[in-house]
Amino acid sequence: MGEITSRAPSIRDVAQVAGVSTATVSRTLSTPDVVSKSTREAVFAAIEETGYRVNLAARNLRKRETGAIAVLVPNLANPFFSRILSGIAEVMMEAGLNVLIADTKPTADGEHSFPEYVRQNHVDGIIVLDGKLRHEKLLDRGSADIRAPMVFACEWIASIGRPVVTVDNQEASVRAVQHLLKLGHRKIGHICGPPDNVLSSSRLEGAHGAMQSVGLRMKPDWIYPGDFSLQSGAEAAKLWFASTDRPTAVFAACDEMALGFIGALMRREVNVPNDVSVVGFDDLEMAAHFVPALTTVRQPRATMGRAAARMLLERMRMRPEDRVAGPAPRIILPVKLAERESTAPPPGRGEEESKP
Amino acid sequence: MGEITSRAPSIRDVAQVAGVSTATVSRTLSTPDVVSKSTREAVFAAIEETGYRVNLAARNLRKRETGAIAVLVPNLANPFFSRILSGIAEVMMEAGLNVLIADTKPTADGEHSFPEYVRQNHVDGIIVLDGKLRHEKLLDRGSADIRAPMVFACEWIASIGRPVVTVDNQEASVRAVQHLLKLGHRKIGHICGPPDNVLSSSRLEGAHGAMQSVGLRMKPDWIYPGDFSLQSGAEAAKLWFASTDRPTAVFAACDEMALGFIGALMRREVNVPNDVSVVGFDDLEMAAHFVPALTTVRQPRATMGRAAARMLLERMRMRPEDRVAGPAPRIILPVKLAERESTAPPPGRGEEESKP
DNA sequence: ATCCTGCATGTAATCGATTACAAGATAGAA
DNA sequence: TTCTATCTTGTAATCGATTACATGCAGGAT
Numbered sequence: 001m002g003e004i005t006s007r008a009p010s011i012r013d014v015a016q017v018a019g020v021s022t023a024t025v026s027r028t029l030s031t032p033d034v035v036s037k038s039t040r041e042a043v044f045a046a047i048e049e050t051g052y053r054v055n056l057a058a059r060n061l062r063k064r065e066t067g068a069i070a071v072l073v074p075n076l077a078n079p080f081f082s083r084i085l086s087g088i089a090e091v092m093m094e095a096g097l098n099v100l101i102a103d104t105k106p107t108a109d110g111e112h113s114f115p116e117y118v119r120q121n122h123v124d125g126i127i128v129l130d131g132k133l134r135h136e137k138l139l140d141r142g143s144a145d146i147r148a149p150m151v152f153a154c155e156w157i158a159s160i161g162r163p164v165v166t167v168d169n170q171e172a173s174v175r176a177v178q179h180l181l182k183l184g185h186r187k188i189g190h191i192c193g194p195p196d197n198v199l200s201s202s203r204l205e206g207a208h209g210a211m212q213s214v215g216l217r218m219k220p221d222w223i224y225p226g227d228f229s230l231q232s233g234a235e236a237a238k239l240w241f242a243s244t245d246r247p248t249a250v251f252a253a254c255d256e257m258a259l260g261f262i263g264a265l266m267r268r269e270v271n272v273p274n275d276v277s278v279v280g281f282d283d284l285e286m287a288a289h290f291v292p293a294l295t296t297v298r299q300p301r302a303t304m305g306r307a308a309a310r311m312l313l314e315r316m317r318m319r320p321e322d323r324v325a326g327p328a329p330r331i332i333l334p335v336k337l338a339e340r341e342s343t344a345p346p347p348g349r350g351e352e353e354s355k356p
Numbered sequence: 357m358g359e360i361t362s363r364a365p366s367i368r369d370v371a372q373v374a375g376v377s378t379a380t381v382s383r384t385l386s387t388p389d390v391v392s393k394s395t396r397e398a399v400f401a402a403i404e405e406t407g408y409r410v411n412l413a414a415r416n417l418r419k420r421e422t423g424a425i426a427v428l429v430p431n432l433a434n435p436f437f438s439r440i441l442s443g444i445a446e447v448m449m450e451a452g453l454n455v456l457i458a459d460t461k462p463t464a465d466g467e468h469s470f471p472e473y474v475r476q477n478h479v480d481g482i483i484v485l486d487g488k489l490r491h492e493k494l495l496d497r498g499s500a501d502i503r504a505p506m507v508f509a510c511e512w513i514a515s516i517g518r519p520v521v522t523v524d525n526q527e528a529s530v531r532a533v534q535h536l537l538k539l540g541h542r543k544i545g546h547i548c549g550p551p552d553n554v555l556s557s558s559r560l561e562g563a564h565g566a567m568q569s570v571g572l573r574m575k576p577d578w579i580y581p582g583d584f585s586l587q588s589g590a591e592a593a594k595l596w597f598a599s600t601d602r603p604t605a606v607f608a609a610c611d612e613m614a615l616g617f618i619g620a621l622m623r624r625e626v627n628v629p630n631d632v633s634v635v636g637f638d639d640l641e642m643a644a645h646f647v648p649a650l651t652t653v654r655q656p657r658a659t660m661g662r663a664a665a666r667m668l669l670e671r672m673r674m675r676p677e678d679r680v681a682g683p684a685p686r687i688i689l690p691v692k693l694a695e696r697e698s699t700a701p702p703p704g705r706g707e708e709e710s711k712p
Numbered sequence: 713a714t715c716c717t718g719c720a721t722g723t724a725a726t727c728g729a730t731t732a733c734a735a736g737a738t739a740g741a742a
Numbered sequence: 743t744t745c746t747a748t749c750t751t752g753t754a755a756t757c758g759a760t761t762a763c764a765t766g767c768a769g770g771a772t
Contacts, residue, residue, distance in 0.1 A: 023721075417758065
């Protein structure tokens with residue numbers, strides 16, 4: 001197909017063809033209104049003829065920017081993040097910025113990795129979806145943060161004063177637990193997210209708080225460890241099954257764990273929701289298709305992504321000294337509880353088809 | 357925290373601190389062995405002291421390369437791709453290359469998008485996981501392909517002669533169907549992938565072929581349209597349910613559709629596998645956790661990613677004229693059938709707990 | 713006719729790293 | 743002692759685009 005060109009056409013080639021200087025070509029591209037109509041047309045024709053594309057390395061070098069932003073995702077394998085990413089991409093593409101996605105999934109040594117192109121001045125801004133990165137990495141001297149603004153979305157690191165876009169995790173958890181309380185549950189358990197994660201702790205606290213406000217408490221046995229994975233949900237099911245004093249309802253800190261939990265229970269002939277009710281968090285697409293369909297807290301993922309993107313754009317336009325002035329803004333988005341099939345009154349006191 | 361530096365340290369600053377020329381600093385970084393031990397140490401100390409990081413825009417401009425490769429993913433929301441991505445990232449990071457991930461999900465106008473940083477000479481190589489991109493886009497004059505080599509993984513575009521890393525989809529489908537045949541099924545249906553997709557057609561053909569080779573055929577009614585989404589699996593369930601002459605087993609072209617299909621059936625009180633057996637394709641993590649656990653064709657996703665990455669590295673090292681010489685290589689990876697709970701003998705003739 | 717204003721364009725420095733080439737230094741051979 | 747080979751380092755051009763500044767020109771005011 002296309003002949004192998006020895007070299008890509010540069011702005012010089014265009015200038016030559018159009019019979020103008022390179023400065024004029026550059027101006028035609030960046031500020032067309034200062035160029036006369038006739039030259040403008042000549043330049044565009046020359047661009048067409050030569051097949052010219054701007055060399056971004058050269059532009060970036062000169063402008064001291066890169067035209068790209070990075071998104072640090074804790075684990076691409078988790079479908080939860082995809083919608084957020086597409087929300088981000090939508091806003092950024094519109095703004096003419098490219099989006100680099102980096103998986104910070106821990107490497108063999110257990111460290112969350114931090115891709116080189118983020119450290120180096122390769123991006124103009126960073127959106128962090130990972131609340132478990134080590135502070136030093138993000139704030140490393142010479143790393144991008146000094147030059148490139150950063151915002152957190154969904155998860156965040158409390159000790160780093162940067163803007164955050166999130167939902168009110170605590171409030172959402174309160175609502176999830178209240179839903180269970182209203183159904184008549186009194187013994188409610190929780191499958192936690194990974195320790196040291198802001199989401200884990202605020203969701204756990206929300207659950208605790210909701211119980212306390214009606215004079216109940218969660219037995220420590222009913223609090224199962226987890227790490228947001230399907231597998232850890234299944235592990236929680238083992239614990240639930242093995243115990244004698246079981247909660248009649250379990251609120252999982254994410255849908256994956258909720259589904260892993262339900263799957264493992266059903267494999268042991270435990271019926272959800274008749275034997276135990278389960279509420280999730282996130283509202284993954286799978287949640288509605290699972291049997292039983294999962295009652296869960298819906299996060300506005302695309303909206304969250306778009307909000308984070310817009311926030312970052314705003315910060316990128318600010319002067320660096322203004323960015324550090326005052327407290328970092330915080331956008332809290334509303335959530336909704338999607339009530340589906342995985343929750344019902346507790347066994348023995350249900351209005352419906354509960355079994356004794 | 358860190359003071360806002362007016363400018364990032366450049367190679368000049370390092371040179372000045374170390375008391376050498378910029379050339380020596382550059383050499384110390386790229387070819388340390390031609391530099392004397394004493395200067396080398398001085399330079400490293402100066403780098404440490406200044407916190408110097410190489411400016412990639414400058415390096416790329418000079419070296420006419422970018423140190424990054426792009427992966428074009430048809431739909432990030434599909435968890436199938438994540439493992440492939442991590443396989444790619446693993447190999448590429450080791451080779452010192454950055455990985456840019458681009459979602460080519462169709463925009464409003466139905467066109468698969470093709471991010472600017474891939475068109476422009478922004479990447480040194482491209483891995484395409486999307487078999488639905490328009491040819492012109494990939495081969496566009498001035499686009500990256502002339503300079504940057506390209507390989508396909510998983511999906512591919514038959515008319516573009518580029519290396520491909522994939523599994524034998526047809527053979528895998530044959531095995532899936534043979535598994536159903538061995539269980540005693542004679543009426544076997546198929547949920548297709550999107551039309552115009554190489555995977556869809558080869559999986560369908562494989563299924564057809566397996567039937568034909570034992571003298572059977574799939575009734576056209578048993579071939580359900582789909583697009584690899586959960587939702588389309590659920591739609592297929594509606595069709596199955598509404599028909600009178602139903603297949604006793606269904607082979608879905610991907611796990612998502614298989615799970616959507618099962619979920620929708622179970623919601624209609626249809627039992628899987630007792631009323632109908634279902635086989636999927638991909639072996640998503642969820643497949644094993646679903647109830648019933650899904651029998652499915654396991655694709656070696658991480659291996660596929662690694663193989664594609666290595667293939668691309670090899671192509672990047674070749675001279676451009678050698679790349680077009682001869683037929684493009686093709687790597688076919690083996691698959692395995694994971695037999696789980698969603699398949700059983702057809703109703704009425706089962707050895708086990710089938711119901712009449 | 714002269715001067716000023718404002719627009720359109722060109723000239724050339726610049727961003728930071730790489731590398732061909734030149735030059736200096738050192739050691740060994742004759 | 744002189745010459746050559748080898749090793750180390752510096753000089754300066756280069757990659758391609760942007761932009762401050764200078765220049766030239768047309769039209770209007772006086």
